Amino acid sequence: MATRRVRRPTETTMLDLLRSSGHLSRVELAALSGRTQPAVTPVIKGLIGEGLVREAGIERISRGKPRRLLGLVPDAWYAVGVQVDRTSSAIVVIDFAGRQVAGTRLQGSGNASPQTTVAGLVDHVRDVLASAGVPHEQVLGAGLVTHGPQDRERGVLLTAQPTPQWSGFPLAATFSDGLGLPTLLENDATAAAIAEQWGGSVPVDTFGVLYMATGIGGGVVVDREPYRGRASNALEIGHISLDRSGPPCVCGSRGCVQELASPVAVVAAAFRQAATAHRLGLRGTPGDVLADFERIARAARDGDRTATTLLEASADHLAAAAVTLANLFDLATFVLAGPAFATAGPLYRARIEATLRAEVLSRDLITPDVLVSTNTSTAAALGGALHVLRTLPPRPADGAVPLTTTPPTATSPTTASPTPTDRPAVPAFSTGAP
Numbered sequence: 001m002a003t004r005r006v007r008r009p010t011e012t013t014m015l016d017l018l019r020s021s022g023h024l025s026r027v028e029l030a031a032l033s034g035r036t037q038p039a040v041t042p043v044i045k046g047l048i049g050e051g052l053v054r055e056a057g058i059e060r061i062s063r064g065k066p067r068r069l070l071g072l073v074p075d076a077w078y079a080v081g082v083q084v085d086r087t088s089s090a091i092v093v094i095d096f097a098g099r100q101v102a103g104t105r106l107q108g109s110g111n112a113s114p115q116t117t118v119a120g121l122v123d124h125v126r127d128v129l130a131s132a133g134v135p136h137e138q139v140l141g142a143g144l145v146t147h148g149p150q151d152r153e154r155g156v157l158l159t160a161q162p163t164p165q166w167s168g169f170p171l172a173a174t175f176s177d178g179l180g181l182p183t184l185l186e187n188d189a190t191a192a193a194i195a196e197q198w199g200g201s202v203p204v205d206t207f208g209v210l211y212m213a214t215g216i217g218g219g220v221v222v223d224r225e226p227y228r229g230r231a232s233n234a235l236e237i238g239h240i241s242l243d244r245s246g247p248p249c250v251c252g253s254r255g256c257v258q259e260l261a262s263p264v265a266v267v268a269a270a271f272r273q274a275a276t277a278h279r280l281g282l283r284g285t286p287g288d289v290l291a292d293f294e295r296i297a298r299a300a301r302d303g304d305r306t307a308t309t310l311l312e313a314s315a316d317h318l319a320a321a322a323v324t325l326a327n328l329f330d331l332a333t334f335v336l337a338g339p340a341f342a343t344a345g346p347l348y349r350a351r352i353e354a355t356l357r358a359e360v361l362s363r364d365l366i367t368p369d370v371l372v373s374t375n376t377s378t379a380a381a382l383g384g385a386l387h388v389l390r391t392l393p394p395r396p397a398d399g400a401v402p403l404t405t406t407p408p409t410a411t412s413p414t415t416a417s418p419t420p421t422d423r424p425a426v427p428a429f430s431t432g433a434p
Contacts, residue, residue: 010035010043012390015052016224018072019098019389020198023056025067044070050394052076052096072097077394078134080125080142080181081385083188083378084109084117085213086162087290088339090381091121091128093139098199098386102132103378108214109162110287114169122178140392141182143384144175145191147215149233155185158233161250184387189217189235190226191383192337192373197221198386200335200374207333208325210237210318210352211380212340214289216258218321220329227329237321238262261317263293263340266310270296276306290339297344308347315348319355326356332366337373338380345372 013033018024021032026044030037047053056071074095081092085108092103106124109117129136149158155172176183186194189211196202196209209219218237220227228234238258239251246255259265267289271277277284280299282292299307322334334352336345349370356368373379 008043010039011047014040014043014047015072016198016390018053018070019386023059023069023071025059025069027067029070052394074099075138077140077389078138079140079385079388080129080179081145081191081381081383081388082121082125082142082175083145083191083381083384084121085147085188085339086110087214087287088377089121090339090378091125092378092381092385093128093132093134094382094385094389096389098389100378100382101134102128103381104128105377108287108290111163113163114166114171115174118171118174118178122175125179136180139181140394141184141388142175142179143184143186143191143381143387144172145186145188145380145384146171147213147217148187148189148236150185150187152185152187152232155183159250182388182392184384184391186384186387187217187219187232188213188338188380189219190228190232191381191387192335192379193219193221193226193383194386194390195375195379195383196335196337196373197224197226198390199382200379202333202335202371204333206329206331207335208322208329208331209335209337210322212262212318212336212338213380214263214340216262216318216321218325220325220331222329235325237325240321240324242317242320257317257321261314261321263289266296266314267292269310269313270307273306276310280304280307293340294343297340297342297347300347301343311344311347312351315351316355318348319352322352322356323359326360326362326368330362332360332362332368334368334370335373336370337376339377341372341376345376 014029017029017032026037026040030040044053052073053070054073056069059067059069061067074097076096078093078095083090087108089106089108092100094100146157151158156168156170157166160167172183172185189209192211193209205224206222211217216238218235220235239256241253241255242257242260243255247259248254249256249259267282270282271284280295282295296307296310300311325331336348341348349372353370357363360368375382
């Protein structure tokens with residue numbers, strides 16, 4: 001069977017720069033990549049030969065010869081990103097230039113088994129691809145994005161969340177077999193960081209990401225690359241202990257950020273004020289956590305003082321974790337991403353930024369800034385898809401999907417596709433581009 005070669009670093013760099021900048025000349029690519037033009041030229045020639053890059057016009061300059069601009073070929077390949085959480089999920093399809101061409105938002109896994117959840121997601125991905133008119137054979141692969149901790153090489157979760165069945169389940173392999181495409185498992189906060197670096201509007205190359213869905217995670221990009229640590233389970237800021245005598249956490253510690261600041265904690269705090277929960281129409285079920293949090297956020301936006309106080313308490317705990325992250329990694333810029341920030345983002349941004357500017361050690365050298373992602377609800381799914389484009393080279397000409405020659409974090413199809421037996425596990429609550 002034909003094999004897939006691993007993309008070389010210089011190729012990845014050229015494609016990244018073109019994907020984030022649009023059109024660049026060879027001179028600009030050399031300057032931005034820190035390489036010489038003679039080193040860049042053969043790489044670009046090869047990418048043009050593969051049908052990934054094309055000339056896109058002429059740039060006229062005041063002195064010297066006009067420069068030929070280069071750009072990516074958008075329909076050369078596509079990638080799928082799938083983010084799954086207990087209470088919400090999202091699917092996006094992006095073209096080779098990184099632009100979203102289709103997507104849908106879904107309910108989360110709830111307490112469903114991983115087998116049922118994966119089967120439903122595979123079915124939805126097929127529908128999204130078909131609705132967008134994207135041929136299956138032009139899809140490089142899928143990025144499957146979940147909470148951590150993970151073993152990315154084996155494609156499994158290392159936690160019994162949302163239920164014990166998920167721990168150690170071959171998540172990436174099962175998804176890959178069902179969809180018939182190579183699948184990369186990625187952490188949600190890291191994926192969101194990738195999306196902000198290569199598909200967002202962050203003006204710097206080193207920054208932190210605070211990701212909040214049902215739980216809380218963190219990511220750091222250093223010189224345009226996500227920091228992964230030893231086993232890609234770094235920056236679990238949801239498990240920084242802020243109060244050693246606080247409530248117990250599933251990780252085994254006490255008073256963790258996740259127990260004090262997550263949407264679960266905010267909704268629980270609202271229910272301790274029964275009148276508030278009733279007035280805001282909160283439902284209080286595990287599957288409604290993000291919906292309840294959104295009700296609180298909208299009430300705060302509309303001036304409800306009790307709702308505002310609930311969110312401010314959460315934001316202050318998250319800010320304390322952000323200060324720790326800033327001091328450890330010498331960060332001056334943070335991005336808030338994840339579905340929990342869809343409405344609450346501006347309030348959290350103001351509280352966290354104020355704390356960073358008052359407490360970070362390097363504040364006198366550079367003023368910290370906090371931004372809200374332009375794709376709060378889909379940042380992780382977009383990052384999963386971009387991770388595929390950055391990692392997996394095009395398949396061989398015969399279209400074969402290799403078994404074991406993908407990068408070590410990729411999982412490719414090895415068995416027949418399972419039958420999607422229970423699609424309602426992840427019903428769509430909206431369709432079209434999220």
